[in-house]
Amino acid sequence: MDRKEFFGEAFKSLMYNALDILGENAVIRALEETAKIKERPPGSILPDAEFQRLCTGCDACMIACPVNVVMIEDLNLRLPVIYPETNPCLHCIGYPCIQACKTSALSFENLNLPKD
Numbered sequence: 001m002d003r004k005e006f007f008g009e010a011f012k013s014l015m016y017n018a019l020d021i022l023g024e025n026a027v028i029r030a031l032e033e034t035a036k037i038k039e040r041p042p043g044s045i046l047p048d049a050e051f052q053r054l055c056t057g058c059d060a061c062m063i064a065c066p067v068n069v070v071m072i073e074d075l076n077l078r079l080p081v082i083y084p085e086t087n088p089c090l091h092c093i094g095y096p097c098i099q100a101c102k103t104s105a106l107s108f109e110n111l112n113l114p115k116d
């Protein structure tokens with residue numbers, strides 16, 4: 001076995017073992033599960049079918065988000081989501097994401113703000 005082949009085999013073995021360890025790691029599994037939890041941006045309490053009908057996928061809410069927590073779930077549909085466990089919404093003053101929505105998929109009327 002020459003040097004190149006030796007290091008190639010050693011690298012493969014190391015990578016296979018690392019993947020096995022990561023696959024069995026409870027912390028890694030928990031992080032993967034929390035990344036799957038998703039919500040719609042503020043002001044979107046409409047049922048999914050209604051929200052999807054109104055949302056044009058223009059990305060305005062994502063662009064307007066000053067802390068970059070509004071993401072696009074699907075590159076074809078372009079529906080906005082937030083992953084609250086990893087990047088929670090900070091409920092910015094004035095809700096720029098809602099202000100940017102021209103179709104009322106995100107709306108102040110749909111926002112459940114506490115009554116004073």
